[in-house]
Amino acid sequence: MLFNSLLFFLFIIAFFLFWPLIKSRNNPRYIYLIIASFVFYGWFNWRYLLLLIVTGLNVFFAGLGIYYIKRYKKLIFLISIFGTVGLLFIFKYINFALFNFNFLLEALGNDYRFEQIKIALPLGISFYTFMAMTYTIDIYRGEFKPTHNILHFFSYLSMFPQILAGPIARARNLLPQLEKTVSLTEQQRWEGLRFIVHGYFKKCVIADNLTWVINNAFSSVNPVESSIYWWVIMMMFSIQIYCDFSGYSDIARGLAKWMGYELPLNFNHPYISSSFREFWSRWHISLSTWFRDYVYFSLGGSRKGAMLSHINMWITNLISGIWHGAAWTFVIWAALHSAYISIERITNWSNKIAMFRGGRYLATIIVFILVTVAWLFFRANSFDQAINILWIMFSFKNLSFYNVIDYIGIQAFLFFFLILIREAYFLLGLETFNWRNNKVYQMTQPIILSAIIFVCFFFRGPGDAFIYFQF
Amino acid sequence: MTKISITPKIYSLLKKFLYERLIISIIISILLISFFNSLNFNNSLGVYPGRFWFMKLDWKNNADVVLAGDSRTCCGLSPMEMERNLPNKRILNYAFDGNGYSSEYLQSMEKILANNSDQKIIILGISPRSLTVMSSSENHFTDSILKKRYHLSIALEVFDKVLKITNPIEISEIYYMLFPSKRKTNSYWEYSADGWMGRCIIPSENYDGTVEGFRQFFLKNPVSPKIINNIMCYTKKWIRSGIKVYAFRPPTIPEMVEMENFVSMFNEKEFISNFEAVGGTWIKVKQFGYATYDGSHLCPDGATEFSYDFSKALMYKCLE
Numbered sequence: 157m158l159f160n161s162l163l164f165f166l167f168i169i170a171f172f173l174f175w176p177l178i179k180s181r182n183n184p185r186y187i188y189l190i191i192a193s194f195v196f197y198g199w200f201n202w203r204y205l206l207l208l209i210v211t212g213l214n215v216f217f218a219g220l221g222i223y224y225i226k227r228y229k230k231l232i233f234l235i236s237i238f239g240t241v242g243l244l245f246i247f248k249y250i251n252f253a254l255f256n257f258n259f260l261l262e263a264l265g266n267d268y269r270f271e272q273i274k275i276a277l278p279l280g281i282s283f284y285t286f287m288a289m290t291y292t293i294d295i296y297r298g299e300f301k302p303t304h305n306i307l308h309f310f311s312y313l314s315m316f317p318q319i320l321a322g323p324i325a326r327a328r329n330l331l332p333q334l335e336k337t338v339s340l341t342e343q344q345r346w347e348g349l350r351f352i353v354h355g356y357f358k359k360c361v362i363a364d365n366l367t368w369v370i371n372n373a374f375s376s377v378n379p380v381e382s383s384i385y386w387w388v389i390m391m392m393f394s395i396q397i398y399c400d401f402s403g404y405s406d407i408a409r410g411l412a413k414w415m416g417y418e419l420p421l422n423f424n425h426p427y428i429s430s431s432f433r434e435f436w437s438r439w440h441i442s443l444s445t446w447f448r449d450y451v452y453f454s455l456g457g458s459r460k461g462a463m464l465s466h467i468n469m470w471i472t473n474l475i476s477g478i479w480h481g482a483a484w485t486f487v488i489w490a491a492l493h494s495a496y497i498s499i500e501r502i503t504n505w506s507n508k509i510a511m512f513r514g515g516r517y518l519a520t521i522i523v524f525i526l527v528t529v530a531w532l533f534f535r536a537n538s539f540d541q542a543i544n545i546l547w548i549m550f551s552f553k554n555l556s557f558y559n560v561i562d563y564i565g566i567q568a569f570l571f572f573f574l575i576l577i578r579e580a581y582f583l584l585g586l587e588t589f590n591w592r593n594n595k596v597y598q599m600t601q602p603i604i605l606s607a608i609i610f611v612c613f614f615f616r617g618p619g620d621a622f623i624y625f626q627f
Numbered sequence: 628m629t630k631i632s633i634t635p636k637i638y639s640l641l642k643k644f645l646y647e648r649l650i651i652s653i654i655i656s657i658l659l660i661s662f663f664n665s666l667n668f669n670n671s672l673g674v675y676p677g678r679f680w681f682m683k684l685d686w687k688n689n690a691d692v693v694l695a696g697d698s699r700t701c702c703g704l705s706p707m708e709m710e711r712n713l714p715n716k717r718i719l720n721y722a723f724d725g726n727g728y729s730s731e732y733l734q735s736m737e738k739i740l741a742n743n744s745d746q747k748i749i750i751l752g753i754s755p756r757s758l759t760v761m762s763s764s765e766n767h768f769t770d771s772i773l774k775k776r777y778h779l780s781i782a783l784e785v786f787d788k789v790l791k792i793t794n795p796i797e798i799s800e801i802y803y804m805l806f807p808s809k810r811k812t813n814s815y816w817e818y819s820a821d822g823w824m825g826r827c828i829i830p831s832e833n834y835d836g837t838v839e840g841f842r843q844f845f846l847k848n849p850v851s852p853k854i855i856n857n858i859m860c861y862t863k864k865w866i867r868s869g870i871k872v873y874a875f876r877p878p879t880i881p882e883m884v885e886m887e888n889f890v891s892m893f894n895e896k897e898f899i900s901n902f903e904a905v906g907g908t909w910i911k912v913k914q915f916g917y918a919t920y921d922g923s924h925l926c927p928d929g930a931t932e933f934s935y936d937f938s939k940a941l942m943y944k945c946l947e
Contacts, residue, residue, distance in 0.1 A: 346648040353652075567798050602648045606655035613660055614796055 157199040159407050160360050160616075167196065172414065179416070180337050186307035189334075189415075193314035197280070204278040207243065208314060214239045215288040216309045219295045219302035233296045237289065244285045248277055252482035280320040282479055284313060286446055291327035293450055300328040308334060317408035317415075321401070323422040323442035330417065338416030351410030353605055356612045359403030362571050364617025366396040369568045374537060385560045386549045387528075392568065393535050394528045395575050398427065401440070427527075428583040430519035431506035432496045435527065447476050466501070470494045485533045485542060492530040520583060679818040680771040683721055690719040691744040693736050694822070696752025697726040697762065699877035702924040703752070703917075706821040708934035712942050717741065720822030722752060723771065727762030728854055731769070733861045740870065749865060750910075750941070751858065751874040755893035756841070758855055761848040817927065825927040827920050834922030838882050841923065845891040855898060859905050866906035873941065874902055875910040878933060880922045884914055910940050 157163045171192050178188045198205045218236030222229050245253075254270045261268055291309075294300035303309050312331050318324075340348075373380070373389045380386070402423035412419045426438035436444050452472040458465035470491075477490020500506055506523070509515040529546070536542035561569065581587065692713070694704050699722075706718035721739060726732065728751075740747040756762055817825035862872045876895065887893060899909045913936065918929035925933055 342647055342649075349649045349652060570798060602651040603655060605648075605652045606659055609652065609656040610659040610663065613656075614663065615798060 157196060159404065160356070160364075163199075164196075167192075168411070175415065182335065183305075183307055185337070186305070186311040186334070189311040189316075190307065190314055193311075193316040193319060196316040197314065197319055200279055201276070203276075207247070207278050207281065208284060208319075211240055211243060211285065211288050212310050212313045215291050215313075216302075216306055218292050219309075220304070222292065222295050223302050229296065233292060236292050240285055240288055240292075244281060247275060247281055249478075249482045250275065283322050283324060284319055286324050286443075287318075287327070288313060289450070290324070290446070294326070294328050303331055315412075317411040318419060321404050321408075322440075323405055323408065323420050324446055325419055325442070329420070333417045336416075340414070340416055344413055344416075348410045348413035350605060351406045351413060353410075353608050353612065355403040355406030355408075355410060357403070357608050358399035358406065358575075360612050360616035362575055363396050363400035363403060365571045365615075366392045366399075366568055366617070368618060369564050370396060370535070374535065374541070380563065381548060381553065382560065383549055383552045385563060386545050388560055388564065390528045390532055390535075390545075390549070392564075392572050394427070394524070394531055395572055397531065397534075398423070399575060425579055425582045427524055427579050428520060429523050430510055430516045432493065432500050432523060432526075435523055436493075436497075443476070443479075447472050451475060462501075466498050469497060473497075480534070485536055485539055488539070488542075489530050489533040492526075492533065496526055496530075517583070679824070680723065680767065682820070683719075683723070683822055684771055686719060686721070686739045688738065688741050689717065690739050690741055691716045691746065692718040692748040692750065693739050694718065694720045694722060694750050694752065695728075695732075695736055696722040696877065697754055697757040697766075698722070698724045698824075699754045699879070699924055700752030701726075701822070701824045702826055702926075703877045703930050703933055704750075704937060705819070705823040705825075705930050705934040707819065707823070708931050709938035709941075711935060712938035716748075717744075718821065720819075720824075722822070724767040724824075725762060726766045726768050727757050727759060727764070728858050729763040729766070729769070730857060731772075732763075732766075733857065735768075737865070737870075746945075747870040748945075749870055749872050751872070752877045753874050753898065754877050755845065755850050755887045755891035758850040758858075758893065759845075759848040759891075760851045760854065761844075763851070763854055823930070825930065826924065827926045829920075834880060834882065837922040838880075838886050841883065842886050842890050845887070849890075849892040855901070859901055862902065862907045863905040871945075872907040873910050873944065874907055875912050875937065876914065878912060878914045878917050878925070878929075880919060881915050883922055908944055910937070910944060912937055912940065 157167060174188070179185045194205055197208065214236055218232050218239075221232040222236075225232065251272050254272060258269045291300075291302075291312075295302050308331065311334055312325075312327060313319075315325075315330075370389060370393050373386075405419075405422035409419045409421075420442050422440060422442050424438040424441065426435050429435035429438055452468055455468040455471060456464060457468060473490045473494040474487060477487045480486045480489075506519045509519045509522075512518075529549075532546060532549075533539075533542045536545065692706075692709075694700055694706070701720060701722035701724060704720055704722075706720055709718050710716065719739060721736060723732075736749055740749070815827055817823075819825065865872050888895070902909055912933070917933045918926050920926040
């Protein structure tokens with residue numbers, strides 16, 4: 157079921173109605189959480205649960221094997237990783253692999269073609285697979301002890317707030333939390349509500365109101381031949397994907413908070429970054445740190461010289477690109493970011509610009525523009541479409557802004573500028589000011605949040621699935 | 628015996644409750660939403676829009692006459708008006724926005740007809756758009772079926788009124804509430820439980836724009852002979868099973884009909900000939916002269932008039 161559905165609303169009411177009665181004892185708590193999570197996840201398609209269970213059983217028993225059977229530790233670890241990644245490959249990448257293999261056969265003059273396999277992509281598979289892998293990898297590295305309670309493990313793996321689109325919580329951080337019973341303070345309940353409401357605002361009001369504009373633009377057979385139109389569309393997409401994804405993460409964090417658990421921060425205002433290094437420390441933090449810790453560092457990181465550091469970074473990013481989707485456009489998106497980071501490391505341009513007065517803001521704008529250009533390959537339906545639009549964007553023709561307003565509509569612009577203003581607030585560091593500790597400000601918080609709830613109800617856009625559900 | 632006073636405990640709990648920011652926020656939200664709703668921005672009447680389409684998918688064994696087609700039929704034929712000439716018939720409008728005659732759609736019509744009906748009737752609204760591959764593959768009917776999987780009909784039933792209160796509105800509506808003279812158009816929707824959708828825009832939309840939009844559509848998506856053939860197969864099957872099948876072309880404006888005849892590759896005469904050859908009955912209706920709001924769809928006044936005329940024509944056909 158989707159977060160932005162009436163059904164989910166009813167589900168949450170039912171869940172939290174009984175949660176306080178059950179949470180005090182471990183096994184009942186785990187069972188309750190597992191059942192609720194299975195209902196949530198299985199609502200899309202009950203068959204998806206089978207894959208989740210198989211993955212979970214593989215990883216749980218492998219964890220115990222790695223810890224206790226030291227002699228075959230490496231073998232068990234490799235089999236487990238192979239099994240987990242193998243399942244991900246079959247369900248997500250097999251047709252992409254076959255497509256490319258057929259392309260290669262055609263290039264070699266061979267007439268044989270492999271048939272595409274009719275296989276459904278289970279929602280959230282990329283996310284829970286990575287969560288499962290943190291468990292085995294950390295045990296293998298000796299950084300974590302496995303749990304002996306299979307219910308405990310499955311309550312971690314299947315936990316419904318995060319199963320579909322993260323944040324990717326590490327086993328070593330979340331499993332210990334799940335063992336404890338937490339009585340919530342008023343502050344925690346309030347923060348949970350704030351996360352949830354802000355999440356819904358970003359998703360339902362901002363992202364959903366921009367979605368139809370962007371979908372219309374990309375689904376048109378003959379794209380609008382206006383540079384300014386496409387720059388606006390792409391900047392709106394930058395905002396849409398940010399709000400869609402970070403909105404989901406906020407809702408997940410808020411729900412987890414109400415249960416008494418802390419999920420990691422996943423987005424930290426990435427568009428106020430003045431360098432690409434900073435951008436990737438603020439965007440999809442749980443995934444970028446996963447790749448850093450388990451791929452980049454495993455390859456050697458930056459310990460073996462500058463050249464190898466670049467190579468390792470490229471490999472890591474390209475794998476991250478393919479994780480996002482089984483298409484070359486995602487790889488190109490990742491390659492662009494790798495190029496950005498390489499150039500930044502070599503030239504140190506962002507720090508040099510930041511040394512000048514106002515330079516940090518200029519660097520922020522440059523980073524935002526380049527990230528927006530890269531998003532084109534992420535969103536386009538095909539490589540050809542991306543190139544076509546890129547050409548229009550950089551041809552700087554047909555720059556009439558009034559036509560753009562006609563195409564896009566005032567409402568979409570209003571929400572777009574609202575988020576830009578919000579991010580500017582954080583860019584200018586206004587959140588650190590002392591006035592936030594003011595008693596009057598504190599007292600008005602419930603009123604402000606109520607107003608946001610009201611806006612979520614009445615100004616939500618047409619509902620659409622979260623973008624990252626497809627991963 | 629010691630009398631235990633519980634008042635301080637209750638007072639303490641109440642105080643704690645009132646200081647709970649979460650509770651305060653929820654209470655204020657409810658008050659805001661209720662107040663806003665009382666301003667009545669909701670310009671739709673009848674069934675909650677989200678439920679309207681799912682409602683049609685739930686129909687089973689409850690009609691004597693099923694009206695099928697796309698938005699022209701959905702807006703153009705009101706079962707309530709038709710029942711003035713056909714008082715003993717239970718009529719349901721099973722048309723969907725942007726719909727096409729896919730096999731799935733054709734197959735789904737039969738189950739709506741009541742087993743105990745004296746005479747089962749299916750009426751097909753044949754607009755050229757409904758005969759295109761695009762409309763048959765990507766349409767509101769299919770979309771509704773997919774969405775219905777993720778919704779509880781029961782929940783919608785129970786929370787019907789709540790959902791209607793929280794229908795989203797455009798920011799421009801607030802602007803027009805504050806400055807009514809600035810409003811360029813007024814529009815409203817009516818979702819009737821018998822499946823009719825009434826829609827009106829005042830002043831009506833630019834007809835040239837609508838015709839051009841349809842023209843662009845047909846240039847890329849002409850009428851499909853395969854879809855027409857499929858309709859004929861189903862018609863034959865229904866006739867054999869004792870169901871009477873009628874068809875008509877929904878009225879619009881002369882410019883639209885002329886464009887459709889020229890661009891969409893729809894040959895009305897050939898269609899009628901083939902349709903009657905398999906046992907169907909074509910009902911010739913007045914193509915122009917009914918009030919529309921956009922040159923393609925009838926507004927409620929036009930629908931009332933057309934429904935009456937059509938049902939009269941149908942009544943005579945039934946008596947023949």
